[in-house]
Amino acid sequence: MQREEKQLEVTLQAILNRVNDLKTAIQALIAKLENEYETINWPTFLDNYAILSGHLTGLSKILQAEMAPSLRALVVLPLQLGCERDEALSRLSEGRVPACTHDLVPDLLRTKPEPQAEQRLQQFNHKASTLSYDTAQKQVAQFTKVVNHVWEIISKGREDWEGESMRSQGMQPTHSIGDTHALVTAVGTGKGLRPGMAPLGGVGVGVGVGVGALGPRGPPGPPPPGPQAPAMPKAPSAIKTNIKAANQIHPYQR
Known part of the structure; x- marks a missing residue:
């Protein structure tokens, strides 16, 4: 007698612990659905649902264990x-x-269910038993068609979502190779700094002379559209410039 009481106490404690874990998991899932319903995704929901399924499976194993006493023989x-x-x-x-x-x-x-629920269940069972075979097959075919349509919509949405996720994982380029080459060419040869100016073959070094003024000028480009402002007379420069020849040794050449 004491052995059976001990087994019953251990079984009830294990059931109580499993039920508490199940209750905690249900509360966490409900809280997540209420507070994170806009950001929760399907994999996260499936993970939480898998936790509930694991607790239910563990509870079933406890009830089906050989060492556990039969609870059906007990009266509360x-x-x-x-x-x-x-x-x-x-x-x-x-x-x-x-x-x-x-x-x-x-x-x-x-x-047993409540009398009202039990009566409605009996009505449904009677209606299902009196349904003809052809009518049941038509209803099954219609239901299958609806399920397949919903499945196609969900599958298409999943494919679109996975494609967007894969595209978002790739890093977007933060630079342009063409712009980089144009910038290097402009700094090294002056190309593109002044309209109609040809690129230079050599690079000269001048004091007080801009990069765009180095080397021979090409043919003048067309004048810019719109009214031209009157040319301002050049003021005499007080700084003497000394332009070295391009055939001299460049200080950065090796």
Whole structure:
């Protein structure tokens, strides 16, 4: 007798622990759906659902274990009924059952559905049993068609989503090879700094002379459209310039 009571106590404790884990997982999933319904994705939802499935599987294994006593042979009866608040019962039920009243006990100890639900279930079973074979096959075909259509929509949406995810994972280029070459050419030869100016074969070094003024000038380009501003007379420069010949040794040449 003591051995059976010990096994029953261990089994009930294991069931209670598994039910608490299941309750915590359900609360976490509900909180995630309520607070992160705009950002939650399908893989995350499946991961949380897999946790619930794991707890249910563990609970089933405990109930089907050979060492566990058969709970069907046990009867649960209330020892005392009353309308006064029971603090211990309220603490055990986390505030859901404040008192063990006459109206509440039948619902807690019910082993069958409510009479209204049981009556509706019997009506559905009778309607299903009187349905002809051809009508049932037509309904099954229509339901299969709807399911296939929904499956195609979900599959297409999944493919589009995965394609966007793969494209977003690739790094976007932050530079242009053509712009880099044009910038190097402009700095090295002066190409593109002045309209109609030919690129230079050699590079000269001058003091007080801009890069665009080095080397022989090409044919003058067409004048820019629009009214021309009057040319300002050049002021005499007080700085003497000394332009070295291009055939001299460049200080950066090797």
